[in-house]
Amino acid sequence: MSVLVFADSTEGKFKKTAFEVVSYGKKVAEQLSTNLVVLTINANELSELYTYGAEKVVTVTNDSLDTFNAKKYASIVNQVVDAESSDIIIIDSSIDGLYLAPIVAVGLDAGYASNVVALPTSTNPFTVKRKAFSNKAFSNTVISTDKKVIGLAKNSFGIHENEVSGVTEVFNATIADSGVSSEKVERVTGKVTIADADTVVSAGRGLKGPENWGMIEELADVLGAATACSKPVSDLGWRPHGEHVGQTGKPVASNLYIAIGISGAIQHLAGINASKVKVVINTDAEAPFFKAADYGVVGDAFEVVPTLIEKLKAFKQA
Amino acid sequence: MKILVCISHVPDTTSKINFTDSDTKFDINGVQFVINPYDEFCLTRAMWFKEKQGASVTVVNVGESSTEPTLRKALAIGADNAIRVNTDAKDGMQVAKELASIVKEGGYDLVLAGKESADYNGQMVPGMLATLTDFNFVNGCVGLEIDGTNVTAVREIDGGNETLSSNLPIVVGGQKGIVEEKDLRIPNMRGIMMARKKPLNVVEAQSTVVATSTESFEKPAPKGAVKLVDADNIDELINLLHTEAKVI
Ligand SMILES: Cc1cc2nc3c(=O)[nH]c(=O)nc-3n(C[C@H](O)[C@H](O)[C@H](O)COP(=O)(O)OP(=O)(O)OC[C@H]3O[C@@H](n4cnc5c(N)ncnc54)[C@H](O)[C@@H]3O)c2cc1C
Ligand SMILES: Nc1ncnc2c1ncn2[C@@H]1O[C@H](COP(=O)(O)O)[C@@H](O)[C@H]1O
Numbered sequence A: 001m002s003v004l005v006f007a008d009s010t011e012g013k014f015k016k017t018a019f020e021v022v023s024y025g026k027k028v029a030e031q032l033s034t035n036l037v038v039l040t041i042n043a044n045e046l047s048e049l050y051t052y053g054a055e056k057v058v059t060v061t062n063d064s065l066d067t068f069n070a071k072k073y074a075s076i077v078n079q080v081v082d083a084e085s086s087d088i089i090i091i092d093s094s095i096d097g098l099y100l101a102p103i104v105a106v107g108l109d110a111g112y113a114s115n116v117v118a119l120p121t122s123t124n125p126f127t128v129k130r131k132a133f134s135n136k137a138f139s140n141t142v143i144s145t146d147k148k149v150i151g152l153a154k155n156s157f158g159i160h161e162n163e164v165s166g167v168t169e170v171f172n173a174t175i176a177d178s179g180v181s182s183e184k185v186e187r188v189t190g191k192v193t194i195a196d197a198d199t200v201v202s203a204g205r206g207l208k209g210p211e212n213w214g215m216i217e218e219l220a221d222v223l224g225a226a227t228a229c230s231k232p233v234s235d236l237g238w239r240p241h242g243e244h245v246g247q248t249g250k251p252v253a254s255n256l257y258i259a260i261g262i263s264g265a266i267q268h269l270a271g272i273n274a275s276k277v278k279v280v281i282n283t284d285a286e287a288p289f290f291k292a293a294d295y296g297v298v299g300d301a302f303e304v305v306p307t308l309i310e311k312l313k314a315f316k317q318a
Numbered sequence B: 001m002k003i004l005v006c007i008s009h010v011p012d013t014t015s016k017i018n019f020t021d022s023d024t025k026f027d028i029n030g031v032q033f034v035i036n037p038y039d040e041f042c043l044t045r046a047m048w049f050k051e052k053q054g055a056s057v058t059v060v061n062v063g064e065s066s067t068e069p070t071l072r073k074a075l076a077i078g079a080d081n082a083i084r085v086n087t088d089a090k091d092g093m094q095v096a097k098e099l100a101s102i103v104k105e106g107g108y109d110l111v112l113a114g115k116e117s118a119d120y121n122g123q124m125v126p127g128m129l130a131t132l133t134d135f136n137f138v139n140g141c142v143g144l145e146i147d148g149t150n151v152t153a154v155r156e157i158d159g160g161n162e163t164l165s166s167n168l169p170i171v172v173g174g175q176k177g178i179v180e181e182k183d184l185r186i187p188n189m190r191g192i193m194m195a196r197k198k199p200l201n202v203v204e205a206q207s208t209v210v211a212t213s214t215e216s217f218e219k220p221a222p223k224g225a226v227k228l229v230d231a232d233n234i235d236e237l238i239n240l241l242h243t244e245a246k247v248i
Helices: A016-031 A046-052 A070-083 A095-108 A210-223 A231-235 A266-272 A301-317 B037-053 B065-077 B092-106 B125-133 B189-197 B234-244
Strands: A002-006 A035-041 A056-060 A086-092 A111-116 A126-132 A137-143 A148-152 A167-170 A180-187 A199-203 A226-229 A256-260 A277-282 A295-298 B002-006 B009-011 B033-035 B056-062 B081-086 B110-114 B136-147 B150-157 B160-167 B170-174 B200-204 B212-218
Touching: A002 A016, A002 A070, A016 A035, A016 A046, A016 A086, A016 A148, A035 A046, A035 A070, A046 A056, A056 A070, A070 A086, A070 A095, A070 B136, A086 A095, A095 A111, A095 A148, A095 B092, A095 B125, A095 B136, A095 B150, A111 A137, A111 B092, A111 B212, A180 B136, A180 B150, A199 A210, A210 A226, A210 A256, A210 A301, A226 A231, A277 A301, A277 B234, A295 B234, A301 B234, B002 B037, B002 B092, B002 B125, B009 B065, B033 B037, B033 B065, B037 B056, B037 B065, B037 B110, B037 B136, B037 B170, B056 B065, B056 B092, B065 B081, B065 B189, B065 B200, B081 B092, B092 B125, B110 B125, B125 B136, B125 B170, B136 B160
Parallel strands: A002 A035, A002 A086, A035 A056, A056 A167, A086 A148, A111 A148, A199 A226, A199 A256, A256 A277, A277 A295, B002 B056, B002 B110, B056 B081, B081 B200, B110 B170, B136 B170
Antiparallel strands: A111 A126, A126 A137, A137 B212, A180 B160, B009 B033, B136 B150, B150 B160
16 A cells, blocks of 8 residues: 655646645655655656655656646546555645545545545544534544545645655556646736735725735735735725635635734634634724734734834844 | 536534534534525526526535525525435535436536535535536636537636636536626525425435544634734734744
């Protein structure tokens, strides 16, 4: 048997979640006293994976795989599962990972546990802890099939170095028909995405109007952060829809989430409470967000944020 | 075109989440159940196809009789008929298998499901259903057009969008964007009256195999109180974020 990890990449470059699933897969393989195999598709710089414990990297390259295609990718994962006799398959929770994993599971007749947040708490019965009820609870889930697919929640395990001298093998995969083809990809380049960001700077209706977002962008710049907003802000057209986070928007699982002029409604919190450290800046000391926050400043964003920017710049320079 | 919309019956987000029976069961006491928000977007898109392009719309739920008010609400919004598969499914795979039998028997062209349901947050049913039925599949869909049997779908990707082309029959996992929020339908009085007379068929479950099951639930450890920093002392905030939280 073996543990197979799919290390996802975009335009040849590994996503951060790829390093997280490899770090996690290494530990699961140790728990089961078995070996780890990491699959990459059209990725470069494969040796980056050795840093996180990938003893064996299996690589597939093919021009028709340049843009992600769920069915084609799933078929490749399943071919490698066969070749490597893998029993545990680990996939990240990026948008593409979530698209891929259920297809892989059905193909292998495997039980699939998504949104897993920690190492298996038992290997017999095989038990994992998963997020449930919009992050308001966890479910301890037993997977009872022989083959098991684990979807690892973003930023739940972390990236851990574990340098090994790995080997890379080329795998000749059969490319499946998929029935769905990509016509056009539109991506904002040069901007940190909410999905990939370590830090997210988010602002709400407390900012009064779109003209006031300059300081939010500057703060994000200083921190290398992505910008986000509450739902009313995108509904009002102050910010693009892609920035809306929360229950009905994008989920955020960053290390640091800074909420400025956001009240902290339950639907907002549902989407962001997987973030590790939350900082709230709000004029109203009674704003519900303070109950969910780690650090808070009761104050006017128009005073606090410029000071914060100035002090952070000084801090970064020191 | 025959459309099937998969409706998941979930606690409203503002519900308190508690467990009973030594933390093995979700406590439904005082919980208000609603149509899963993503499924509402899908249902509204289905209504659009019905009105603009001619289609029949069936809604389906895999669940026990307690989910019927949710299906009636979907009928009040405008679905033509409803199916309930009578079982308390243990996991997404079981739901997908039940839905797959419904899809195969019903000869649907388009199956709409939400990207994710707000209870166990599986994010698995649409992909499993598509694979079990061998339908085409687009997930995270924020725009959908159908012309004859040609499908053009836009899906969200990290930092942008991707336009895809495909054909019917297809399963689409939808989210906000497949219709805009302002266009969401709410049942009116006439819809509610009509819904009472629309057919809601109950069928028995087929599959019993369980791949995964919840042993127990738990709630996150209570969070410590927020540390407040004075607005005149932002240096302290930076210090805490650097030395204590280690995030900058
Ligand atoms: C089904 C449903 C789904 C929803 N999904 C989402 C979702 O996904 N995401 C989401 O965000 N919301 C969602 N909502 C909306 C949510 O309930 C709240 O209405 C919304 O989050 C409020 O946004 P806000 O905090 O920006 O605005 P407000 O609630 O208006 O809060 C503004 C805050 O700014 C503070 N403030 C004012 N001036 C200043 C200042 N000068 N400096 C600092 N602070 C200031 C105020 O004290 C206040 O706390 C949903 C609602 C429903 C019903
Ligand atoms: N019990 C169910 N009955 C009908 N449809 C469901 C059920 N559970 C999930 N779905 C559909 O699958 C989508 C994704 O759910 P999930 O995979 O549970 O996150 C939901 O938005 C529904 O459209």
